[in-house]
Amino acid sequence: MVELTPRKKLILKAIIESHVQDGEPVGSKHLSQHPGLSCSSATIRNEMAELEAMGLLEQPHTSAGRVPTELGYRYYVDSLLENYSTAAAEIQQMSANLRLKLGELDGILAEASRMAAALTNYPCITVKAKPALVSVAKFDGIYVDEGKFLLIMIFVSGAVCTKTIETVPEFSPQDLVTILHALNELLIGKSANEINLPLIVKLENRAGKHSALMRQLMTIIYDTMQEQGRSDLRVEGVTRLLQYPEYEDIDELRNMIALFEDKQELLAAIADGTATHDESDGVQVLIGSENSVKVMNNSTLIYRPVKRGDKVIGAIGVVGPRRMDYAKVISTIDRLTRGIDSLLSGEQPLPLPSSDEDSDT
């Protein structure tokens, strides 16, 4: 993209910011009152015509003002948008909640999702990456009550899962020890699809009179392992879309929601974006058709991977209309995910880089 003259930059920026605020096309007269632009509407019309010729603006129809194109937004995000900063206080306050959830990735992602949605006022999506390999490092158990115990699975990934199991009252603490012994001896290090019939039979034999319980446990363990191994995508706060006139058309809304429910496509879009766009470390901004999903041609997806050490273990992002408050969203996602990165790496305080004057909420 060629350099623009300073005035063109100013005009483009003003148009985008005005449009982001009220969603209306921006006319030359309105723009001529912008402080910092001391020229007549006619001059601005000329400039706008040129910006349109470059593909940065467009008109919904001849007698309307200008609206940024996808390319316009892209230029804005890449070249015109500096020093975004969020209300650091908000994040800091909420990060306390995050730290409480430490140790459970699911919990962290869920909490972060809620935070991101609340801060940006757009629906938030979280992705949990598929772990390379799922197997249990250790089984443990706690006898709770007559015939009721807690099965604890500690995975090699460090994740911990617990399931409450209810069985017959005759089931004794000693029986639990026996069963845990068997599980630890035969299932450690096995992946879900290595659990085959001979293995199950062997385990049932070890369980003696509680072989029925053992079979039930196998189902539960198998399901839990499957669940651990699945990549997972969640959407939080879909209903926030209702606020934006872009989705007042009920069909647009329905399409979007169908997309959220399908999940596969969204996952693909994110994988896509991560692969193709610049350094896959920073915040990714996919505007309109830049992401491959047709339904999202009028929407923007902004997200950033979450890492533990240097391994990507998920992503957190936000979906909204193309007309989006990019500064705010990018900054929020950036802070939030960086905060999680460092939490996960064990650094204690959530870092709040640089000095912060709050942006508007």
Next chain:
Amino acid sequence: MVELTPRKKLILKAIIESHVQDGEPVGSKHLSQHPGLSCSSATIRNEMAELEAMGLLEQPHTSAGRVPTELGYRYYVDSLLENYSTAAAEIQQMSANLRLKLGELDGILAEASRMAAALTNYPCITVKAKPALVSVAKFDGIYVDEGKFLLIMIFVSGAVCTKTIETVPEFSPQDLVTILHALNELLIGKSANEINLPLIVKLENRAGKHSALMRQLMTIIYDTMQEQGRSDLRVEGVTRLLQYPEYEDIDELRNMIALFEDKQELLAAIADGTATHDESDGVQVLIGSENSVKVMNNSTLIYRPVKRGDKVIGAIGVVGPRRMDYAKVISTIDRLTRGIDSLLSGEQPLPLPSSDEDSDT
């Protein structure tokens, strides 16, 4: 409500069922073709006029067909609706999932909610009642890894909660034993608001060099107890409302969603309904203004309490337009909640009463 003549009953039923299906007002001509009604449209017009005089029907405007009033639906549900029955197979199949979640009330409700929403195609709400008293019966723990352990809280209600705690690597299994000892000695049987400063100080002293950890644990334990003690309302599948033309008006939809997000009002409505309506054991049907929430004047709320033994521990319900497939929804909620009742009481198989010819889906 006075008895209607058989023909009037037939007409009312036909009108409601036709209207439920397509949402359009029903005209006399259309109705005269109904098999079972062998009279002219003029006769039907006379009957309809009388039904309207009784307050069972109304006209959106002079030149439109008739639409059931709230009272009309009420009469239909009370007097005209017999032998509803669901696709039993569907429920049976899904009940397997339910049984897997046994032991965690939250899990059961969540699963049931998903089932109800899927079966009826309306948003489903679940309520967890506020338990009379929350206190921990026993603390337990499992040392997972260097400085990482699982804290297990067994509540007197039988609920079990686990939290993964990450602390300093120096933290040894022996330290865990010490801490559990202290917790069990000082916190058993205490309710959340009995945890005061002297108690905390005592606990921190017991923790020795890990007093910071102990303080962190107190926060977590306190929060968990609070959470256990809260009554809780969740809504699943809000977006299903989009299917129904009643909510095509975006404001109607917004109001509804705001209602779901507020929760207090909905809780009140349910408490209300349980208190005022017939035997509080069966399925409750609150049509339009019968529930006190103004926003729901055009909607219906159908729910039934869930019990363990004879104690109400929650409720599961469905929200949709007044024009609702009452037969199907009532039957689904009834089966589902009865199934859960008996699961919770420890009876093994999910009972599927009576012979079932499937109704349409």
Next chain:
DNA sequence: TTTAGCACTCAAAGCTAAAGAGTGCTAAAA
């Protein structure tokens, strides 16, 4: 290079007329 002026375009809003669905009433038929 900038600006004022002016003719032109086109969506949005309002207005009118025609179409159509459904009713209530009356009078005749069963």
Next chain:
DNA sequence: TTTTAGCACTCTTTAGCTTTGAGTGCTAAA
């Protein structure tokens, strides 16, 4: 006494038409 056919009437919906006004592009002068 009940049912039915006929008819005038009401009122929404739809389509087409006009008006309004915002915003533009172009031209010519500053």
